[in-house]
Amino acid sequence: MSQAASPLAPEQPRQLALLALQSVYRGAYADVAVHQTLRRGTLSDKNRGLFTELVYGCVRRRRTLEALIQQFVKKPPPPPLQPLLQLGLYQLRYLNHIPPSAAVHTTVELAKQNGLGGLAGLVNGVLRRYLRASETTDALQLPSDPIQRIGTLHSFPDWIVQVWVEQFGEAEADALCQWMNQPPTIDLRVNPLTASVTEMQAEMAAAGVAVEVLEAASQALRLTPHVGAIDRLPGFAEGKWMVQDASAQLVGQLMAPQPGDLVIDGCAAPGGKATHLAELMGDRGTVWACDRNAKRLRKVEENAQRLQLQSIRTLATDSRQLAQFVGQADRVLLDVPCSGLGTLHRHADARWRQTPASIEELSALQSELLAQGATWVKPGGRLVYATCTLHPRENEAIIQPFLKNQPDWCIEKPDAAWAFPFLNPAGWLQVLPHHHQMDGFFMVCLRHQG
Numbered sequence: 001m002s003q004a005a006s007p008l009a010p011e012q013p014r015q016l017a018l019l020a021l022q023s024v025y026r027g028a029y030a031d032v033a034v035h036q037t038l039r040r041g042t043l044s045d046k047n048r049g050l051f052t053e054l055v056y057g058c059v060r061r062r063r064t065l066e067a068l069i070q071q072f073v074k075k076p077p078p079p080p081l082q083p084l085l086q087l088g089l090y091q092l093r094y095l096n097h098i099p100p101s102a103a104v105h106t107t108v109e110l111a112k113q114n115g116l117g118g119l120a121g122l123v124n125g126v127l128r129r130y131l132r133a134s135e136t137t138d139a140l141q142l143p144s145d146p147i148q149r150i151g152t153l154h155s156f157p158d159w160i161v162q163v164w165v166e167q168f169g170e171a172e173a174d175a176l177c178q179w180m181n182q183p184p185t186i187d188l189r190v191n192p193l194t195a196s197v198t199e200m201q202a203e204m205a206a207a208g209v210a211v212e213v214l215e216a217a218s219q220a221l222r223l224t225p226h227v228g229a230i231d232r233l234p235g236f237a238e239g240k241w242m243v244q245d246a247s248a249q250l251v252g253q254l255m256a257p258q259p260g261d262l263v264i265d266g267c268a269a270p271g272g273k274a275t276h277l278a279e280l281m282g283d284r285g286t287v288w289a290c291d292r293n294a295k296r297l298r299k300v301e302e303n304a305q306r307l308q309l310q311s312i313r314t315l316a317t318d319s320r321q322l323a324q325f326v327g328q329a330d331r332v333l334l335d336v337p338c339s340g341l342g343t344l345h346r347h348a349d350a351r352w353r354q355t356p357a358s359i360e361e362l363s364a365l366q367s368e369l370l371a372q373g374a375t376w377v378k379p380g381g382r383l384v385y386a387t388c389t390l391h392p393r394e395n396e397a398i399i400q401p402f403l404k405n406q407p408d409w410c411i412e413k414p415d416a417a418w419a420f421p422f423l424n425p426a427g428w429l430q431v432l433p434h435h436h437q438m439d440g441f442f443m444v445c446l447r448h449q450g
């Protein structure tokens, strides 16, 4: 059998993208489907890039692509044609480096190669109608309802758009959705116990890696895209830095732990923040890194070892039942499990996985974790509650009832200059990706006044 006739021919990124898309639409996680294919190592570097872009792009832009398909077919196409048409339209709409004729031709060939040759004319017709309609204006017809308009244009479920429109207004929600469709940046947190930001910047520059210093997070460096394998960058093996978004680094800054403190991180794996806290304490004192996922907790140990930190101890436990630290901690961190609506740009399928019902389940878990975590704090101590979501049910709506029911707790408003761009009058911090160019985050510092 010739390579060209095989549905798995290694040089065919579009064929592999179609198979990966089909498995995502059957329920697989997009990054699992992508990495399974990439691990086989059959694609050239250039084709790996195209394959990855096609899968993540189609999953992310699914709603927009479905709307376009609906616009340019006379009756609903058979289900197997959906991912195939999406691949063709994605290339025409979003990939400038692929000539339209090549996008149409390869999609028609893909139909033939996958037993859909009888529908090749339909595929050709849909793509050419789209091209003709795009000649003078955007071919995508948008609904007049503002929520549906934003959802269709930027490919988001209506319920997320609704939550953001209610919170930020229509124009802001539009900008936020648009921001979430761009490629994610990678930030490093320099370990001050082994290197300074200036030294690390120089080491990277000497290796030809351009980095940008970020104002808000004092240990952060932002990598320019396409740096290749992260663990081969200078300083990784020596524990001079770890990957952590700048906004997640602000959580450590808000905690401001002191050398010698007893700190409990109740939701610690894989240890991004626990290791930051140990660094800020000069590795003096104890950070208890607790998590109910024992496997993920091993990542905390690996990270602590690479960063040469001795003060971290791990504990596999459900923190809602953790009673051994009652009244002992100087500082508690609750970086709770959340819907991740602030980091949707990092996972192509994340916007389709959460639902209003999953938000309610998370919200209940978050309240329980906060109630228990507060018992660990000693009088005068502090607790930081943080999420990487932009949903009030997981943020304000957790904090407000807690404060109402616990009169000996109050919000400790940060007075450091770095915090001002994110500070809300109520005293909590909200990082807005489309304004601050970082992952979306919510964080608040609570003080036990006892």
Ligand SMILES: C[S@@+](CC[C@H](N)C(=O)[O-])C[C@H]1O[C@@H](n2cnc3c(N)ncnc32)[C@H](O)[C@@H]1O
Pocket: 266, 267, 268, 269, 270, 271, 272, 273, 274, 290, 291, 292, 293, 296, 317, 318, 319, 320, 335, 336, 337, 338
């Ligand atoms: C947002 S992640 C924490 C990220 C971590 N703080 C970091 O910076 O690397 C939330 C963590 O909470 C853990 N978790 C969820 N429910 C928990 C529970 N009831 N008790 C303890 N950990 C829990 C999850 O296993 C997950 O690792």
